[in-house]
Amino acid sequence: MAEWVNACAINDVDEEDVIRFDHGDRTFVIIRDHEDNYYCTDGMCTHEDVHLEDGLVVEATIECPKHSSIFDCTTGEVETPPACENLCTYPTKVEDGRVYVEI
Amino acid sequence: MPRDYSLIGPDAQRAVDAGLVTEDWYRTPIDRKQMKALMRRADQPAIRDTSILFGLMAVFAGVGIALMPSWWSLPFWLAYGVLYGSAMDSRWHECGHGTAFKTRWMNQAVYQVASFCMIRDPYCWKFSHARHHSDTIIVGRDPEVAIMRPVVALKVAANLIGVPDMISGFRLMLLHAAGRIDPEEAEYLPPMFHAKTIRTARIWVAIYALTLGAAMWFQSWVPVLLIGLPRLFGCWHMVICGWLQHGGLADNVTDHRLNCRTVYMNPVSRFIYWNMNYHVEHHMFPLVPFYRLPELHRVCAWDFPEPCHSFAEGYAEMLPALWRQRKDPDFHLRRPLPATANPYQDTPAA
Numbered sequence: 215m216a217e218w219v220n221a222c223a224i225n226d227v228d229e230e231d232v233i234r235f236d237h238g239d240r241t242f243v244i245i246r247d248h249e250d251n252y253y254c255t256d257g258m259c260t261h262e263d264v265h266l267e268d269g270l271v272v273e274a275t276i277e278c279p280k281h282s283s284i285f286d287c288t289t290g291e292v293e294t295p296p297a298c299e300n301l302c303t304y305p306t307k308v309e310d311g312r313v314y315v316e317i
Numbered sequence: 318m319p320r321d322y323s324l325i326g327p328d329a330q331r332a333v334d335a336g337l338v339t340e341d342w343y344r345t346p347i348d349r350k351q352m353k354a355l356m357r358r359a360d361q362p363a364i365r366d367t368s369i370l371f372g373l374m375a376v377f378a379g380v381g382i383a384l385m386p387s388w389w390s391l392p393f394w395l396a397y398g399v400l401y402g403s404a405m406d407s408r409w410h411e412c413g414h415g416t417a418f419k420t421r422w423m424n425q426a427v428y429q430v431a432s433f434c435m436i437r438d439p440y441c442w443k444f445s446h447a448r449h450h451s452d453t454i455i456v457g458r459d460p461e462v463a464i465m466r467p468v469v470a471l472k473v474a475a476n477l478i479g480v481p482d483m484i485s486g487f488r489l490m491l492l493h494a495a496g497r498i499d500p501e502e503a504e505y506l507p508p509m510f511h512a513k514t515i516r517t518a519r520i521w522v523a524i525y526a527l528t529l530g531a532a533m534w535f536q537s538w539v540p541v542l543l544i545g546l547p548r549l550f551g552c553w554h555m556v557i558c559g560w561l562q563h564g565g566l567a568d569n570v571t572d573h574r575l576n577c578r579t580v581y582m583n584p585v586s587r588f589i590y591w592n593m594n595y596h597v598e599h600h601m602f603p604l605v606p607f608y609r610l611p612e613l614h615r616v617c618a619w620d621f622p623e624p625c626h627s628f629a630e631g632y633a634e635m636l637p638a639l640w641r642q643r644k645d646p647d648f649h650l651r652r653p654l655p656a657t658a659n660p661y662q663d664t665p666a667a
């Protein structure tokens with residue numbers, strides 16, 4: 215059963231940047247784009263076991279730090295290989311200066 | 318210990334069993350804000366360099382054609398060859414990483430052209446290079462080991478005129494054009510890309526056939542001097558730079574400071590090679606574009622072994638090690654780290 219989880223403060227993530235968010239035994243990333251929208255995706259790249267926390271955020275995309283696969287943060291869709299599978303994304307909302315994620 | 322570099326041989330499993338197939342590679346700690354600034358993309362440096370590159374190619378080829386059949390055309394063809402057979406290698410590399418340009422279609426366009434010049438299928442080599450970054454110089458895993466051990470001097474030297482590379486490139490292109498994928502390539506190329514590889518090979522075969530046909534029709538060397546042959550006589554610069562990347566250094570380790578070499582080079586070589594002489598830096602942080610590697614080099618200096626200060630110094634360090642590796646494949650160089658550095662990570666930390 216999905217629940218809204220308080221993930222971080224909005225200022226914990228810089229503009230066009232990403233932070234890691236661990237919950238239970240799962241790992242995610244919280245991404246902030248150039249227009250202050252927040253996204254949450256699985257933390258690990260779908261290509262190999264590399265965490266996206268060190269990735270590069272450009273507008274609403276995140277690029278894997280290992281082999282540069284680019285994922286659309288809004289849909290999780292993979293835009294460039296070598297990753298071939300999409301990322302799972304999770305709904306987010308901002309309330310009282312906090313980012314909540316439905317997981 | 319003997320080494321089997323096949324990706325489907327016993328060393329592939331040995332690497333897995335030894336825990337060498339891992340994400341746990343050493344990385345120099347860098348402040349996130351600083352890293353973000355280093356990874357930031359721009360179009361301008363690559364547009365400038367690409368314009369210079371294609372401009373020079375047009376000029377050298379034009380003058381070369383104009384001066385034929387005089388021997389005075391030779392230096393122009395040699396210069397054109399280096400840009401075709403060597404600079405295209407670094408363009409293939411940087412655009413394959415997607416770091417050269419900020420605009421994605423520009424990376425793609427130059428990547429396709431450079432892949433053709435280098436006779437490297439753009440899909441196979443995208444995945445092969447990803448594997449090279451995941452498992453750098455891990456025997457049985459890395460498909461891009463330039464100097465295998467024990468070192469066979471003649472085989473290594475033959476690469477200077479691109480013969481083994483060209484044979485392998487054409488063999489694979491014809492295999493793909495016939496609708497087949499090499500079993501080693503199938504190790505890393507996902508099936509969803511097979512059709513693209515096959516289609517690309519058929520287009521390339523058509524281009525080479527047209528080039529050859531034009532050479533015979535016009536009874537002229539010009540078509541093959543423009544397309545194809547420069548891959549042979551112009552690749553020497555790529556090769557002399559490429560040997561320095563990993564030659565004589567460790568294999569089967571998980572720290573790029575142990576298996577990559579940074580060498581200071583002259584501005585012309587750095588233009589041709591697009592700063593890949595900062596090779597430790599590139600392997601540790603592949604998202605940093607070529608034009609920010611000198612800056613990354615300064616940021617990492619406290620944690621990296623002293624770079625070689627010239628080609629000559631690089632070769633003086635590497636060649637004796639390669640000579641020894643003819644008989645003793647386990648021998649490798651281990652360069653001292655500065656006192657400020659974190660210790661080497663020979664095996665996975667976890």
Ligand code: FES
Nearest residue numbers: 259261278281283
């Ligand atoms: S690990 Fe992410 S693209 Fe390879």
